[in-house]
Amino acid sequence: xxxxxxxxxxxxxxxxxxxxxxxxxxxxxxxxxxxxxxxxxxxxxxxxxxxxxxxxxxxxxxxxxxxxxxxxxxxxxxxxxxxxxxxxxxxxxxxxxxxxxxxxxxxxxxxxxxxxxxxxxxxxxxxxxxxxxxxxxxxxxxxxxxxxxxxxxxxxxxxxxxxxxxxxxxxxxxxxxxxxxxxxxxxxxxxxxxxxxxxxxxxxxxxxxxxxxxxxxxxxxxxxxxxxxxxxxxxxxxxxxxxxxxxxxxxxxxxxxxxxxxxxxxxxxxxxxxxxxxxxxxxxxxxxxxxxxxxxxxxxxxxxxxxxxxxxxxxxxxxxxxxxxxxxxxxxxxxxxxxxxxxxxxxxxxxxxxxxxxxxxxxxxxxxxxxxxxxxxxxxxxxxxxxxxxxxxxxxxxxxxxxxxxxxxxxxxxxxxxxxxxxxxxxxxxxxxxxxxxxxxxxxxxxxxxxxxxxxxxxxxxxxxxxxxxxxxxxxxxxxx
Amino acid sequence: xxxxxxxxxxxxxxxxxxxxxxxxxxxxxxxxxxxxxxxxxxxxxxxxxxxxxxxxxxxxxxxxxxxxxxxxxxxxxxxxxxxxxxxxxxxxxxxxxxxxxxxxxxxxxxxxxxxxxxxxxxxxxxxxxxxxxxxxxxxxxxxxxxxxxxxxxxxxxxxxxxxxxxxxxxxxxxxxxxxxxxxxxxxxxxxxxxxxxxxxxxxxxxxxxxxxxxxxxxxxxxxxxxxxxxxxxxxxxxxxxxxxxxxxxxxxxxxxxxxxxxxxxxxxxxxxxxxxxxxxxxxxxxxxxxxxxxxxxxxxxxxxxxxxxxxxxxxxxxxxxxxxxxxxxxxxx
Numbered sequence: 001x002x003x004x005x006x007x008x009x010x011x012x013x014x015x016x017x018x019x020x021x022x023x024x025x026x027x028x029x030x031x032x033x034x035x036x037x038x039x040x041x042x043x044x045x046x047x048x049x050x051x052x053x054x055x056x057x058x059x060x061x062x063x064x065x066x067x068x069x070x071x072x073x074x075x076x077x078x079x080x081x082x083x084x085x086x087x088x089x090x091x092x093x094x095x096x097x098x099x100x101x102x103x104x105x106x107x108x109x110x111x112x113x114x115x116x117x118x119x120x121x122x123x124x125x126x127x128x129x130x131x132x133x134x135x136x137x138x139x140x141x142x143x144x145x146x147x148x149x150x151x152x153x154x155x156x157x158x159x160x161x162x163x164x165x166x167x168x169x170x171x172x173x174x175x176x177x178x179x180x181x182x183x184x185x186x187x188x189x190x191x192x193x194x195x196x197x198x199x200x201x202x203x204x205x206x207x208x209x210x211x212x213x214x215x216x217x218x219x220x221x222x223x224x225x226x227x228x229x230x231x232x233x234x235x236x237x238x239x240x241x242x243x244x245x246x247x248x249x250x251x252x253x254x255x256x257x258x259x260x261x262x263x264x265x266x267x268x269x270x271x272x273x274x275x276x277x278x279x280x281x282x283x284x285x286x287x288x289x290x291x292x293x294x295x296x297x298x299x300x301x302x303x304x305x306x307x308x309x310x311x312x313x314x315x316x317x318x319x320x321x322x323x324x325x326x327x328x329x330x331x332x333x334x335x336x337x338x339x340x341x342x343x344x345x346x347x348x349x350x351x352x353x354x355x356x357x358x359x360x361x362x363x364x365x366x367x368x369x370x371x372x373x374x375x376x377x378x379x380x381x382x383x384x385x386x387x388x389x390x391x392x393x394x395x396x397x398x399x400x401x402x403x404x405x406x407x408x409x410x411x412x413x414x415x416x417x418x419x420x421x422x423x424x425x426x427x428x429x430x431x432x433x434x435x436x437x438x439x440x441x442x443x444x445x446x447x448x449x450x451x452x453x454x455x456x457x458x459x460x461x462x463x464x465x466x467x468x469x470x471x472x473x474x475x476x477x478x479x480x481x
Numbered sequence: 482x483x484x485x486x487x488x489x490x491x492x493x494x495x496x497x498x499x500x501x502x503x504x505x506x507x508x509x510x511x512x513x514x515x516x517x518x519x520x521x522x523x524x525x526x527x528x529x530x531x532x533x534x535x536x537x538x539x540x541x542x543x544x545x546x547x548x549x550x551x552x553x554x555x556x557x558x559x560x561x562x563x564x565x566x567x568x569x570x571x572x573x574x575x576x577x578x579x580x581x582x583x584x585x586x587x588x589x590x591x592x593x594x595x596x597x598x599x600x601x602x603x604x605x606x607x608x609x610x611x612x613x614x615x616x617x618x619x620x621x622x623x624x625x626x627x628x629x630x631x632x633x634x635x636x637x638x639x640x641x642x643x644x645x646x647x648x649x650x651x652x653x654x655x656x657x658x659x660x661x662x663x664x665x666x667x668x669x670x671x672x673x674x675x676x677x678x679x680x681x682x683x684x685x686x687x688x689x690x691x692x693x694x695x696x697x698x699x700x701x702x703x704x705x706x707x708x709x710x711x712x713x714x715x716x717x718x719x720x721x722x723x724x725x726x727x728x729x730x731x732x733x734x735x736x737x738x739x740x741x742x743x744x745x746x747x748x749x750x751x752x753x754x755x756x757x758x759x760x761x762x763x764x765x766x767x768x769x770x771x772x773x774x775x776x777x778x779x780x781x782x783x784x785x786x787x788x789x790x791x792x793x794x795x796x797x798x799x800x801x802x803x804x805x806x807x808x809x810x811x812x813x814x
Contacts, residue, residue, distance in 0.1 A: 350677075419674060
């Protein structure tokens, strides 16, 4: 069974039909073979080349996830590639190697940073019957035990994503209404990698202009950690781990856009999901409840490392970051001078498609929607194609109910349906205190100190990204009656 | 034993007779579907045309309408809606077209897009408001008619692990069956607990691709046919669908399609060029059922039979179509 969201399963991103046979990616081969060498297959099925009587084992071809993402063929090998690059095993290996180097006082140890997302914390909090803050504090202990140097809360990146998104929306709205620019509205959310990948592979250049260029919180965290946190590490290399609610985030971390060509390192080196963390804890025979609490690091402003108690908060409107809500309220104020307290969402065809309207004297000023799950993505895309979308902004997430119900959240231990479990997660999330991103003082300081101001080139390169349509190739071998 | 020349079975009380051969299609003919009133049927094939055939006089079927503007590739299946006002066509171009006659002639007035590649089958629910499609992309989609003209996607079901060959609705409830290259038949229902359609059961037993499925008119039986050369009859026992009988030993190649008539006769279309008709026999003592071959024509066509369909009104009339480019109308008595 695949772990990817259904949108990826459908766009051939996760095709189990014999990868080696159907992969059409040309592979670079190191030419070691002379004209007169023979290749032999041994009894164990491995290939050897014989050169003047000497047998040498031939390497297997390796396809990376980045290769797959850039290819229109299958991404068959995805799962196996992920297993080698972004797995619990890899993570443990990195920790163990680093710990060993520390003990033996070898130069070149890495600074291991763990960024924890709220959705994954809540999933584990329910699993281990902990309060969200206790769960976060115990996760911090667990990662420190494994060998993490810094454990941080991802809210900072969520706040940056919200602020960038709302500014981007205002720009797009004005471009569309004042300068009559086409293809800028509706703005479609970009934080869900399943949706983005599907749009690139399936709807290409048609849908991509509408997708917000603002990076997802995970990838903002990536640039923050690799580009800012590194400032006082004396060149020590960072290994960055994110703890997420969704398997598709592994694909996102592997995108070419999010790796540095100079240093050949990814902004997020390894994504570990809630369900994998549960597995790791079980393998280590650790009950999260039994661990003591420890602090989160807040390394963003002062040069001293500040340690704080986890103090998790929510964003209003959805468990996927609250994009529609935040942008709606900001735009109402910025564009129409209207203060909106509570937004009323109208449920449409199912509970995963909701819309909110801003009206004045009976005129519709703005229409926003939240569309979760593949069926609603479909209906939205078809509406867009037929020119029948009434929306200015749509928060699009591939999973039904959004990120709280991410595909890699811990499964219920008590026979709850996924809907009931999601409901519990939502309850827990909405019980958290609300913090508005505008009030986040650290974020404001980061704009000043790190990003050289709002809208600077640096802010654009650190907080935004690009998309590319993947050309479809028709592979005659694929045709079946 | 079958007659070598005509392929007919002798010594049976039933007679299966070809009464007309229709060869207007170019290339393989993939599917036939009767209009619910039984006075017309539609066919489609790799020539990307949909042909509508009406009865001109007794035993004389004439191609009255050809629909060519709609699909860019092979049309794999056509299906009439229960009300008879709509015709749905599923194509390898990845789309499903809904044709209607509101303007006086048949036109494609809605296109269902979303499948990643070849659409293999389309089926209307008995209420005419829901439509199911399936594709090589391994998914089954359910579409809902909104405001009498728009079709919204109501569900995307990823239960199968391979190419899905056919979808078929239960005749009087919102129960959907699908069959696949993954050798299984799956049943789906709207689950109010989840607020979405979910796979209720996976019927396992076939050893190779399941090519077609159909519920009988009572809805008590589901027949499935396969590349494993068998037909399985599934019946609901204590809320669970179980295999009640396997028809084996009659077919020499893949069985591509089957059809129940209102009297409970089951016709099969086979890759060995044969058309066969079976009837259920119950053993009163054991309570078990078996199926008897009551009529057979081993040379019904010169190549694979792709589809078979009984007339919904006249249980003695059926149509087949084949890779040989022909359609045949049969009389069964």
